[in-house]
Amino acid sequence: MAATLAEIAKRVGVHQSTVSAVLNRSRATIRVSDQTRQRILAVARELQYRPSFSAQSLAKGRTNSLGMICGDIHSPHFSELASRAMQEAEARGYHLLLSVAQWITQENNLGCLETLMGRGVDGVIAWGSGLSPQTPLYEQILRERFPLVLCSEQVGDLSSIDSDWHGGIGEAVEYLKRRGHDRVCFVGYRNGWHDPQHSPDPKRPAFIEACRRHAVEPREIYMTKLSDLEEAEAMGAAMADARPSETAFLVYSDYTAFGFCRGLLNRGVRVPQDVSVVGMDGTRMGQYYHPALTTIAQDRELIVAEAIDMTLRMIENQEEPGRRVILPTRLIVRESA
Secondary structure (H helix, E strand, C coil), X not given: CCCCHHHHHHHHCCCHHHHHHHHCCCCCCCCCCHHHHHHHHHHHHHCCCCCCHHHHHHHHCCCCEEEEEECCCCCHHHHHHHHHHHXXXXXXXXXXXEEECCCCCHHHHHHHHHHHHHCCCCEEEECCCCCCCCCHHHHHHHHHCCCEEEECCCCCCCEEEEECHHHHHHHHHHHHHHCCCCEEEEEEECCCXXXXXXXXXXXXXXXXXXXXXXXXXXXXXXXCCCCCHHHHHHHHHHHHHHCCCCCEEEECCHHHHHHHHHXXXXXXXXXXXXXXXXXXXXXXXXXXXXXXXXXXXXXXXXXXXXXXXXXXXXXXXXXXXXCEEEECEEEECCCCC
């Protein structure tokens, strides 16, 4: 038997109207502390609360569905994000429609966004929208005040959430310097259609600035596919064959780092005895890889919760579009560096 609002209220120790305000995003002027709200959401998940979508849709004129655009879900970073987003959306009484963009072309990403909007979702969270201020869809979104939150990109006056890569990358470069690494190579990603003027990749400038600050000599190499283990492995093998002077590598993502390390190891270059490797994202899989991956971790739970909350506040007309949120990153030291 499905849990009720009354059961959740009894468990948390609050009035049923408070639970309703949190789970149904009511406009009622009920003040709920963040601690109480998080407790209500946790108990709702524990009791597997299921709201009445039909009743809510009729009352509000909405579909109670959110869209999410993300990259290749073979990547543990995006599969973990998608899984978490589904849980968070469900706890708030929403169904999540997932669109996997692959980031092949700008048109492909725009097509994912247009498809989700065409399906009548109440809002969208996007890791890679394909938008720029020059695209007609950008103007339409602003004009119609469509609830959209961009993650890991900033485009014009749209709401966005990103991670503080300057903090985490700075911490990683400082750590590598202390370990005796004076030359560090950034293994990045560039596919040709990202607009650096309107949506710059924050990782590269954070790396360059950190190297300057800590007197480390930087080098950069780039992949053409974001989630391609074969290309990452080939690049690792090529770097091993070239015997470069760099003794540490800062790799764009954990997933890419897995392939890159495999390429090094297949050529007899040991990690971390010969070179150090640091990934980015902080995926759970990294701790089970061998050697366990040192990484710059994002707080995926916080990113997803904040993105969904921002989207729902815009749906309820409680927040204007255009807010930008930067969330912290941190270095997790394991075996690879």
